[in-house]
Amino acid sequence: MNLPTTRLDSAADVPVLDAASSALDVRLAARHGGFSGHTSGLASEHVQANLAILPADLAEDFRRYCALNPQACPLLGVSEPGDPTLTALGADLDLRTDLPRYRVWRDGELVDEPVDIARWWRDDLVAFVIGCSFSFEHALLAEGIPLRHVEQGRNVAMYRTSIETAPAGVFRGPTVVSMRPLTAADAIRAVQITSRLPQVHGAPLHLGDPSRIGIRDLATPDYGDAVDVRDGELPVFWACGVTPQSAIATARPPFCITHAPGHMLVTDLLNRALLAA
Template identity: 60%
Template sequence: MTVSTAVQHSGSDVGLLPSLQARLDYRAGKGWSTAGLANGFVQGNLAILPEKYAGAFHRFCQLNPKPCPIIGMSDAGSPHIPALGADLDIRTDVPRYRVWRDGEIMEEPTHLLSHWRDDLVTFVLGCSFSFEEALMADGLPIRHIERKVRVPMYRTNIACQPSGPFAGPMVVSMRPFKPAQAIRAVQITTRFPAVHGAPVHLGHPHLIGIKDINKPDYGDPVPVEDDEIPVFWACGVTPQAVIAAAKLPFAITHAPGLMLVTDLKNKDLAVL
């Protein structure tokens, strides 16, 4: 397999959608975190599984819509999801992937050309980056974007509803806010059920099994000031914890915080 000739357009091409430009840049090996990139466009988490597990995983997502809202799904063996973007190639258009074997991360490649199989089904799950645009538009500060780091994410003691081999803890992302800001953040994100919706917890991290807020399981730590509370949203990295628990013989995900940029618009996901 070869990378599409569109990689030749890895410079800043006039007239390209920002989302397509981002995918072409990643396809060419450029770039890192996707936070704050291609503003206005939906980003997605990846779970790529052999077809024999796809039915059970689809059911898992239906049972756990907060952490696993499906926004796109491929045919078996196809690296393309036309509904999510023009010239989109799942194998090459994410900054970094994770290849899992028996529940362990074996490799973090920048493309999947040597790992792709004809039985793989790709699920693209909604990402909290979509509602961050709405939060910032309302004047709410997003700490990890300000500091140019990845959002902090934590495994919790909140159990997901199981389906087949898929069971395990919910992963959450955290953003610190002053109490009045946190109330506004709840109001805003409730409008976006396709990208995790309202928070699942506010304050008191230990109540959901987080021992040290300064030591996230994924992403990067950000400070929570004395006049702020941590606000936690269900996170699309949940399948990574579930895949690890299921010890699947083979699976692929994105590296946390390094997403698939689609051509969908964030504003189109708002229900109000």
């Protein structure tokens, strides 16, 4: 097994992180304890991803769940059992340490939110890396479309909806969406741009009235941070990679690990490489 080799002498050597940072900068900062925040707006050229780690006996059902729900759960990679690396996503990448924060679950109950999962790692664990909307944000920002949560240094607002996913084995539950307020003109452009990025959720699922998809109050997201929808703006909703976390919570497996919402894996893949023709 080829494990990551890059090391820093201490957390004090971790570089300051921003949109121009490399993916490896972000991973090393997390690995060495110098960064535990959300990753929105960081290493903006690079694909960011959600993480779900399950015992091998549940892996095939979860893989099928992702295949049946590709907009919410676009798979970028699946590890071999017990292997914390995915070289296709980063030559120097360790899934046990390289996300800023994780969540550990037992029987559907949250038991830990560590900054690394080395002590929780097992030889039967299979990691699923799933596309994240933070990646298409780079494309939106590059086209001059403002994103309020990025401007305000907040995590994106995420909501459970009344849109049910297609079940597979024990995995089922509602689609989770992320929301960004946009003017009508920017919303049209955002649909055009994100339609070309199906591996990171693609086009929005819904625009406008949140009650049509079962959201009661935009001011109280289920995950992340609320932002205002101002006069002349529409709430625009994309399928979100927290959806598989919701399905895992419904399944209540004896053990699993996920990323903490907004604390993503930053890969060496480039966003522009995901653009569909």
